[in-house]
Amino acid sequence: MDLRGASAESLRELSAELDETLSGGADAERVARELYNVASLLRAEPALRRFATDASLPAAAKQGLVKDVFAGKFDDATLALVSSAAGRRWTATRDLAAATERLSELAAVASVGSDANRLVDELFLLGQTLGANHDLRDALADPARSTEDKAALLDALLGGKALPATVALAKQGLGGTYRTLTGALAAYREVAADASGEAVATVRVVQPLGDGERERLAAALSRQYGKQVHLNEIVEPGVLGGMRVEIGDDVIDGTVSSRLDDARRKLVG
Structure with missing residues (x-):
């Protein structure tokens, strides 16, 4: 989900509001479910989506319509978040539904x-x-x-x-x-x-890592990225040896197959 400009800022502020709402005792599982339903409705109703994101309209007018449309259908906590979203600025019309869906994901994570x-x-x-x-x-x-x-x-x-x-x-x-x-x-x-202040690394190896290897790798990656790194391991025979680590957009390829490919390219060159 790539939100930019005003949409990215609106999502950051709404995420903080969501944290406050859930800290106040709102049912995270219910809020997650209802926010996703709202996102689905916004995608299905382009006229509503356009009205709720029209920068030329007063925020109060947009919030009033959203409350009228969704009143009685969702919990007060969900309705407050959706109303707040309608009062904010969005770079593109579609971003409102996308941001609402991301809030539903964050609420689902909070529920665990x-x-x-x-x-x-x-x-x-x-x-x-x-x-x-x-x-x-x-x-x-x-x-x-x-x-x-x-x-x-x-x-x-x-x-x-x-x-x-x-x-x-x-x-x-x-x-x-x-x-x-x-x-x-x-x-x-x-x-x-x-949401837990961690990063996820996918590690591809030829055979399962031992506990000590996992701990050392996680510690090394945590130092490199400045946050805890959670490892998910995939055993792939094609790796041959070494490992390939994927974390975000970064790839650290130390596999034997990769080194062989490099050697082949140098020979051909």
Whole structure:
């Protein structure tokens, strides 16, 4: 989610408001669910979206309409956040729905409390499962299937095994701003880690790391990036040896296969 200018500033301020709302005792799980529903409604109703983001209109007028439209449908905490969003400036009309969806993700992360790392791991494992199971991935991406049918598949896969927030976010990934469910899951991992003041590193190795190796790698990355780094590990035979670390947009490739490729290029050159 790439928001810029006024939209990025509005999202930062709304995120702070969300923190205050949840600290005040609002039900994070409910707020997350309702904010996602609001985002979906904004995408489905372009006239409402345009009115709520029209910079030429007074903030009070836009907030009044939003309250009229959503009153009685959502919790007061959700309604207050949506009203505040309507009173802010947005760089593009679509950014209001995108920011509201991001707030829903942040609320879902907040709902797990101290289980943020478990949430990151479950989202990662689900992504790995989809990558390894083509039939499941295709079924969840099939435009001929209804969203309800796809959600039922996720319930069957995750029910009783994963955090409610993992299931909720996975379902949101079926129809939100992300192109694919796997892309959504990767984004949610980053949101969850960032909310805990951490970064997520995907480590590709030829065989599982030992506990000591994981600790040393996490410590080294934490020093380099100035924050705690949560490791998600993928075992890939094609790595041959060494490891490949992906963290944000950075790639640290120390694999044997990478060094062999470099050697081949130098010989050819």
